[in-house]
Amino acid sequence: MTDEKDNTNEEVIEVVSDVVVVGEAPHTPSNLTEDGDDNFDEKSGLIAQNIKPEENIIEDQYWESSVWKVVRQRSTWLIFLLFIQSFSSFILASFEKLLSKHVIITLFLTMLIGTGGNTGAQSTVLVVRGLATGVITKDKIKKVIWKEARIGLVLSLILCVIGAVRVLVHDVFKLVNGSSDQILPELFALTLSLFLIVWISVIIGTGLPLFLHFVLKWDPANAGPTVAVMMDIMGVFIICLVCATVLGT
Amino acid sequence: MTDEKDNTNEEVIEVVSDVVVVGEAPHTPSNLTEDGDDNFDEKSGLIAQNIKPEENIIEDQYWESSVWKVVRQRSTWLIFLLFIQSFSSFILASFEKLLSKHVIITLFLTMLIGTGGNTGAQSTVLVVRGLATGVITKDKIKKVIWKEARIGLVLSLILCVIGAVRVLVHDVFKLVNGSSDQILPELFALTLSLFLIVWISVIIGTGLPLFLHFVLKWDPANAGPTVAVMMDIMGVFIICLVCATVLGT
Numbered sequence: 001m002t003d004e005k006d007n008t009n010e011e012v013i014e015v016v017s018d019v020v021v022v023g024e025a026p027h028t029p030s031n032l033t034e035d036g037d038d039n040f041d042e043k044s045g046l047i048a049q050n051i052k053p054e055e056n057i058i059e060d061q062y063w064e065s066s067v068w069k070v071v072r073q074r075s076t077w078l079i080f081l082l083f084i085q086s087f088s089s090f091i092l093a094s095f096e097k098l099l100s101k102h103v104i105i106t107l108f109l110t111m112l113i114g115t116g117g118n119t120g121a122q123s124t125v126l127v128v129r130g131l132a133t134g135v136i137t138k139d140k141i142k143k144v145i146w147k148e149a150r151i152g153l154v155l156s157l158i159l160c161v162i163g164a165v166r167v168l169v170h171d172v173f174k175l176v177n178g179s180s181d182q183i184l185p186e187l188f189a190l191t192l193s194l195f196l197i198v199w200i201s202v203i204i205g206t207g208l209p210l211f212l213h214f215v216l217k218w219d220p221a222n223a224g225p226t227v228a229v230m231m232d233i234m235g236v237f238i239i240c241l242v243c244a245t246v247l248g249t
Numbered sequence: 250m251t252d253e254k255d256n257t258n259e260e261v262i263e264v265v266s267d268v269v270v271v272g273e274a275p276h277t278p279s280n281l282t283e284d285g286d287d288n289f290d291e292k293s294g295l296i297a298q299n300i301k302p303e304e305n306i307i308e309d310q311y312w313e314s315s316v317w318k319v320v321r322q323r324s325t326w327l328i329f330l331l332f333i334q335s336f337s338s339f340i341l342a343s344f345e346k347l348l349s350k351h352v353i354i355t356l357f358l359t360m361l362i363g364t365g366g367n368t369g370a371q372s373t374v375l376v377v378r379g380l381a382t383g384v385i386t387k388d389k390i391k392k393v394i395w396k397e398a399r400i401g402l403v404l405s406l407i408l409c410v411i412g413a414v415r416v417l418v419h420d421v422f423k424l425v426n427g428s429s430d431q432i433l434p435e436l437f438a439l440t441l442s443l444f445l446i447v448w449i450s451v452i453i454g455t456g457l458p459l460f461l462h463f464v465l466k467w468d469p470a471n472a473g474p475t476v477a478v479m480m481d482i483m484g485v486f487i488i489c490l491v492c493a494t495v496l497g498t
Contacts, residue, residue: 016363040426062379062384063392067299067396067399067400067403070400071400071403073399074404075404075408078368078371079408079411081363081364082367082408082415084358085359085363086415088360088363089356092356092358093356093419096356099355099356100349103345103348103349106341106358107338107341108338109341109358109359110334110338110341110359111331111337111338114481115331115334118300118330118331122327130311147319149317151319151323154317155320155323155327156340158320158328159324162328168336174427179421197494218365228366230361232363235358
């Protein structure tokens with residue numbers, strides 16, 4: 001953004017602030033215009049997009065708003081996300097015995113879920129940009145999904161091989177310490193989980209912005225945080241389900 | 250982005266594609282211009298930003314590139330992130346005994362780390378936009394950090410109370426099933442972890458884009474994925490350290 005800093009074109013500034021904010025504010029521009037009488041977006045705690053920078057309202061708001069006012073606005077969205085994210089705890093809790101028996105699942109939980117998030121985000125970014133530049137049009141939806149599904153298949157094969165090597169590194173240390181119980185079934189379960197997480201992430205990361213744009217007519221850039229939260233919950237679910245099936249509950 | 254769809258202003262389209270891509274491509278615009286002879290950004294697997302949309306090169310590239318070519322480009326960045334993310338497994342592995350003794354840590358691992366990610370992302374988005382609109386200038390850095398530190402303190406207090414209630418809900422189910430061992434120390438350890446994770450996330454989420462913009466002169470929007478990966482690793486580290494201290498290894 002550095003090179004756009006001195007650009008005084010209002011339109012560009014508006015677009016920049018509109019795009020930069022999408023990671024946090026799940027609202028269509030029309031929503032924001034509707035509550036134009038309120039300068040703050042209640043749900044995300046971010047300043048509404050319909051304010052012109054030259055009016056200096058944004059600046060006044062940031063510096064004049066008390067810490068409490070800002071907290072009230074920002075916490076709503078964070079509490080909402082915390083609530084959704086807590087569903088992962090319900091899933092994990094119902095597999096408590098499995099997790100206490102196979103601690104290795106916990107050790108690779110963050111890595112597997114994080115990789116799903118990264119892969120999904122990459123697909124979403126590409127589709128959102130494809131829609132913005134007009135590369136992806138309505139008649140090409142099927143072609144895009146089909147291409148991304150094949151790309152996702154190969155990506156998940158590559159990443160699950162690397163993930164398996166990473167788990168093996170851990171296993172070697174474990175073998176040195178003498179405990180070799182169920183190493184192969186655990187390795188297989190984690191690798192299969194990673195494979196499924198990555199592939200499903202690519203498909204959801206591609207499908208969700210297309211669905212938002214063409215079906216719901218929403219801003220597809222909103223797909224970012226939605227994909228992230230969805231992949232967290234789904235990743236936990238896939239890991240628990242695959243490990244329970246392979247290793248037995 | 251929907252309402253900008255028909256805008257044919259090249260500058261706007263360029264800005265849109267530039268901003269949308271930042272979540273994945275950790276490059277400054279100058280970097281991208283340097284390797285302008287190669288239409289693909291090797292590291293992120295995304296098409297370089299210096300291509301004009303009207304030249305139809307982007308479109309040709311997406312449809313003409315084979316699945317293998319796209320995979321080669323996209324997998325590099327994903328493998329790099331998988332590698333970084335795997336550090337969390339090293340941290341968790343060195344606290345294996347703690348995790349197998351207190352399964353509740355695993356149950357709330359995703360929720361705690363996810364909340365840190367959301368909070369950090371919110372601060373980053375606000376700072377990146379503040380820099381783009383000129384609200385945050387060099388002479389205001391200290392004021393911004395001081396304000397965000399206070400906001401972060403209150404946010405972390407609010408979120409850790411809600412997190413504690415969520416852990417208590419789990420504990421009630423546990424008590425019904427008869428096992429009440431170490432419920433209070435575990436509750437305290439998880440609440441303290443969430444408090445620290447949220448506060449540190451706000452400070453890093455604020456500080457990193459400011460550091461990138463004013464010290465390294467990089468595009469501050471690149472802070473997004475960096476904050477996400479940093480908070481994942483740091484979140485795991487905070488949880489393990491706090492729980493080991495409170496509950497004993």
